[in-house]
Amino acid sequence: MNGLPVVLWLASGYQFALEACRVTALQPYDPSLDGQPLHWLIPGLEAEAPLYCLGWQAEQGLSGWLVIAGEPQHLELPLDSLRPLPASLRHARCHTAIQALAWHQGQPVTLLHAASLGS
Numbered sequence: 001m002n003g004l005p006v007v008l009w010l011a012s013g014y015q016f017a018l019e020a021c022r023v024t025a026l027q028p029y030d031p032s033l034d035g036q037p038l039h040w041l042i043p044g045l046e047a048e049a050p051l052y053c054l055g056w057q058a059e060q061g062l063s064g065w066l067v068i069a070g071e072p073q074h075l076e077l078p079l080d081s082l083r084p085l086p087a088s089l090r091h092a093r094c095h096t097a098i099q100a101l102a103w104h105q106g107q108p109v110t111l112l113h114a115a116s117l118g119s
Contacts, residue, residue, distance in 0.1 A: 003076030004102075007054065008109060010070035011038045012045040015109040017102070018056060020074060022114035024063065025055030035065030041097060041117070058115035066117060077102045077109065 005020035016038065029050040039045040048069035057063040081103040097116035102109040 003078050004082060005074065005076050006109075006111070007072045007074055008077075008104065009052075009054075009068050009072040011042075011048065011068065014045070015104060015107055016112060017077070017109050018054070018066075018112050018114055022056050022058065023054060024057050025053070026072060027053050027055075029053055029067060033065045035067040036117070037067040056114045056117060058113075058118070060115055062115055062118045064118050075104070077104060082111070 006017040007020050007023045007026075008015055008017040010016075030053055033053050035050075035053045037047065037050060039047050050067045050069060052068050052072060054066045054068055054072060055063070056066060083101045085098065085100060097112045097114075098110055099113035099116070100111040102111055
């Protein structure tokens with residue numbers, strides 16, 4: 001394996017990603033799904049018009065919907081671009097779902113942990 005398959009999207013000009021194996025569905029925005037907008041989880045992101053609902057499921061059977069504005073893309077991040085959060089950033093992060101950082105096209109990517117999205 002040379003890379004980590006992810007679903008990546010833009011929010012407020014920043015790149016975010018979930019492991020592709022945790023994504024269970026992608027559909028146009030539907031308010032009846034009771035999804036969480038990303039700006040509710042990560043303060044500082046601008047509220048954007050919702051376009052998609054991204055279904056996710058974690059190892060423990062937790063599942064839910066994340067509401068996103070940016071069109072998601074499926075890609076593989078090179079393993080050598082992945083970096084766990086240093087201890088100083090782990091303590092300062094605004095949500096436990098922020099798991100690691102990576103680089104894609106010269107820009108940072110915030111990797112989210114599906115199991116922590118429901119907390």
